[in-house]
Amino acid sequence: MEILGYFAALLIGLTLGLTGSGGSILTVPILVYLMRLNPVISMAYSLFVVGTTSLVGSYKxxxxxxxSFRTAFLFGVPSLLTVFLTRRFIVPAIPEHIAAIGSFNITKGLLLMVLFAVLMIFASMSMIKKQKYIVSTAEQEDHIPNKPALLIQGVSVGLISGMVGAGGGFLIIPALVLFSKLDMRMAVGTSLLIISANSLFGFVGDIFNYNIDWSFLVVFSGLSVVGIFIGSALSHRIHADKLKTGFGWFVLLMGVYIILKEIFLH
Incomplete structure (x- = not known):
């Protein structure tokens, strides 16, 4: 299973290179179900993998x-602070055993995995629907961001990223288009920069709480980065919209599977 997990690391970067987003949502399930890591540590490792991979993607x-560095700063600062505080204080404060309903035990790992699965389902819907976030040319030229809306969205994304170790690109991109008046391609590039900063900054909070297997983490992240370059090389040969829709259905099935496995088949 571990060998399959390392191949799956390539898939994380491959999806990111082909579509500009989405690959990070696979990281936690791969680490939990293929690499057999604890859900809590998997979400910590996911932040490093997602952060490193997104950083390379943002550079491209x-x-x-x-x-847009200005927008990344406006959105990123509240998001950075929230994700760091969440990983440093909120996640460690959640008790390992939360409650028991008959013979069914609600643990910290179970709670976080179910929350992650719900996030996967919402992310998959945004991929499948092919939503168009339309901003007029005049608005793009004026480029006057809605600062309060960006602040609220930044805090929300930071909380989600901190809790479940996902990038949150499906929330960031529409926020940048609608509230900062960026066009879609600029929004994707800026989103990757925000995701990389959020994830790596959040991971710093985890260094204080967990023993990190750096050798594993560097190898796994390196394979994901290789996947980005492969995906970028193939991107002009594959229709990104069709790929994203198909990937959305896959993420939806994965989210449903995680809920069924963690709650009913655990």
Whole structure:
């Protein structure tokens, strides 16, 4: 299963390279079900993998001048602080044993996995629906961000990323388009920068709480980064919209499977 897990690490980066988002949602299930890691430590490791992979992806967008550093700062600062505080204080404060309903025990790992599965289902819907976030050319030229809305969204994304170790790109991209008036390609590039900063900053909070297997983490993340370059090389040959829709259905099935496994088949 571990060998399959390392191949799956390539898939994380491959999806990111092909579609610009989405691959990070696979990281936690791969670490839990293929690498057999504890859900809590998997979410910590996911932050490092997602952060490193997204950083490489954001650099590729930066080379094409498709990253708005001003917007990344406005959105990123509240998000960074929230994700760090969540990983440093809130997640460790959740008790290992939360409650018991008859013979069914609600543990910290179970709670976080179910929350992650719910996030997967919402993320999959945004991929399947192919939502268009339309901003007029005049609004893009004025480029006046809605700062209060960005602040609220930044805190929300930071909380979600901190709790379950996912990037939250499906929330960040529409927020950047609607509240910061970026076009879609600029929003994707800026989103990757925000995700990388959020994830790596959140991981710093985990260093104080867990013993980190750095050798494993570097190898796994390295394979994911390799996947980005493979995906980027193939991106001009594959229709990204069709791929994203198919990937959305896969993520939806994975989310449902996790809920069934953790609650009914555990």
């Amino acid at each position: 967008f930066y080379q094409k001048e498709l990253v």
